[in-house]
Amino acid sequence: MTARTPAEILAESRRNTSLLKRQRVLNTIRRMLDDSEPISFAAVARAANVSTWLVYAEGVREHVQAAMQRQEQTPVTAAVQGRSAGATSLHTDLAMAREEIKELRAERDQLRDAMRQQLGHQLDQISNRKLTERITELTEANRKFEHEVAQLRPLADHVQELERDLAAARTSLRQMIREGNQHKPT
Incomplete structure (x- = not known):
């Protein structure tokens, strides 16, 4: 098979x-x-x-x-048996049918609007849920970065202190070189 x-x-x-x-x-x-x-x-x-x-x-x-x-x-037996519809009856039926059509169209429009609102609400819920999840992710990432910055802050202060020491050492070295050049015998 x-x-x-x-x-x-x-x-x-x-x-x-x-x-x-x-x-x-x-x-x-x-x-x-x-x-x-x-x-x-x-x-x-x-x-x-x-x-x-x-x-x-x-x-x-x-x-x-x-x-x-x-x-x-x-053969149409209804007319022979006296069951034919008169013009007034047909006009009444037509008017009733038109009224029913209006009501059905109005009901259809109401149902369509309700469905649109429901779908929109569902889409909003989906969108809101995703946005909430994304905000939670971003908040967590922000906390991690703040924690890392807090850990790096003492190092940044130490680097600035070392840069000041280096600048002072350079200045001191320049002075020593100038003084050394001034005391050289010519």
């Missing part, structure tokens, strides 16, 4: 998912026909919970179109 590569496993998984979604679309079309629900590409996609791209794909599109044609050819 040869080992499958991750790419092969992923391809097989995608094929299986695609087949399942296509079967779900076909089942949805049958159910919508049985329930006399109006069939359109968008309605089938929404009812099957798939993308509209899939219902327009080759191999699925033909089934949707056939179902739409089948519905067009069936």
